[in-house]
Amino acid sequence: MLKKHNLSILGLLEVKIKPNLLNPMMDTKFPGMSFLHNFHLCDNSRILIMWDPMMVHLDLLEMTDQIIHVTVSCLHTHRIFLASFVYGWNSMVARRPLWDFLLHRGDAIDLPWILMGDFNCVRHPYEKKGGVPVAPREMADLRNCIARLELSDVNHVGCCFTWFSLVVSYKLDRVMVNYHWTESNLDVFVDFVAPGCFSDHSCNVITIFRDHSHRASPFKFFNMWATHQDFQVIVRDNCHISGREKNANEEIVEAQNRALNGDGVDNSIVELRRRAEFLLEAERLFLSQKAKCEYLKHSDRCSKFFHGMIKRNIKRNKIVALTLRDGSISVNPNEIAEDFVGFYRNLLGVATNREALDESIIPLGPSLPDSSWGEMMRMVSVDEIRGALANIEDDKAPGPDGFGAAFFKKAWGTVGGDIIAAVMEFFSNAKGETQSVKILLDCVDKFGKTAGLRANALKSNIFLVAVKEPVRREIIRISGYQEGSFPFRYLGIPLAAGRLTERDFSGLVDTIAKKVAAWPRHTLSYAGNLELLRSVIQGVECFWLSVFPISCGVIDKIEKTCRSFMWTSKHPPISWRKVCSPINDEGLGLRDLRIWNKTLLAKTLWDIHNKKDSLWVKWINHYYWDNVKDWTVRKDDTNLIKKLVDIRDELALKFGDWEGAAAQLEIWPEEVALEAICLETVHSSQT
Known part of the structure; x- marks a missing residue:
């Protein structure tokens, strides 16, 4: 192992060597090595x-x-960092001293730190394959340690799992670095090598090297340029915004010093202040877009936080090593780029001849009247194109070059004609082909041959419920797709044939835990922590809370993660219920997840009552009843339907009947009205 991988340091776990035989073994097998x-x-x-x-x-x-726990000094580069070699016990109780040690020592570390070894537990449910699913409590200690110490897994190649038996595989071994490591110019990756006959654990081969790949960066547009009155003329400015902001600030300080020292008031102070404030705001927008942290308040600029996020994003997104198609591992950026291009060239293939569309099959299916057909097939108008662009937020949908909606809105007079021409060309060339898409597999195949778009059998699954075994086998044989199993993810949320359990909501809990772990909170104020929770975490929750009734157990886990991030201590000074109280009630204004879940589900009920133009709403009205007030709970109803009926009854009780509740809601803004009603209902039930 030492010779094959040219290792400078070797850590062995569970070596099972008798202490009295260690010195003779080192003298004979590893002469000259320290240990x-x-x-x-x-x-x-x-x-x-x-x-x-x-x-x-x-x-x-x-x-x-x-x-x-050791300090490592490289004698060639003179770099110093900390390293911890871990071998955790195989029970939760026995591992607790390990977490206590890491938390106690880690809070005081201000050097780059790398942790490696066998932690004997997993971080995410997908890090175990086979056997009984991992319980959340088994992952809690490792997750809490990672979040508290702001650790992150290093990029890896090789095996996905690091320990295996005949029926189950785990990722028990991992390599992590702290925030200070991501701030340094050290790159690191780990190769999880198959162990062969020596062990049932993968060998972790860690490579640490300096980042010398300073390749020229392509041009990228930043939204802060759009705030300049002449930005269409000076889009490409050679001076970096941070340097210009610093120079402007120095100029105004010099002018103020002259005035305060009695040298007379410079009439240019007002103009210098205006220019400095403009560049200061431009720098904030620049850093916000680069760090993807636009959710912070303008008053909490936190440049250190921004720069920390930028460095962390670069480290996380950079591919420092890649297993090439010939099986070798490369750290050369040019070889990595060439391998990526070659892979996707082979994956996507080359252009092929397409069969002509058989228009005779179109009249065989359902058709629209001529008036509707004409409206559907007409060319989009210029007003529709400009209206669609106006509805996109300024910082949304940027491409690799950063040209988002803000650029096209501000520069419409210059580039508007090109946008209209591009959209018109797209719709003129795309008509007809998508109309041939049908559910039946032969129509899908026909569409693929016509449009040149084929379904990828490796990425497609077919889901069958209440289908007899002979029919199931025949469908799978004909389709060529693998049979999927419930629950599965669609648009990020789980879909199941039955009632969702707490384990099915692990995706939501994991997403929030990952976001919290990625933030260097020691560079933020309490106000910054609060704003991140309000803007980002509760934004992630909102999507789930509007779709499912979330159980109290899941909400408790989310609140525990948020509480730990907010106060960074085990003994918060304010109860979480007080934190989630309105500011007028001396709270901090975070949303109570239980109330907000009920609010968003009430809005779903309101959409059903209003017969919103949605396929799902139409199905609900068809499968149940057109009028919400006539709904009755049936034994086989889903948990969502039962919860909606409960909310309907609560609203009807408050306003006398459902018609009274519906009439009251019509005269109020939807979110304000629903949240006010749900807030009052929940508070009254608590009291």
């Missing part, structure tokens, strides 16, 4: 570290029966 171990702290041999003293120097800081 340390924690054999004396436990009955069986746990962790052994050896290193080449000509390449690196290791200083022991602390060790326990589950971890060895």
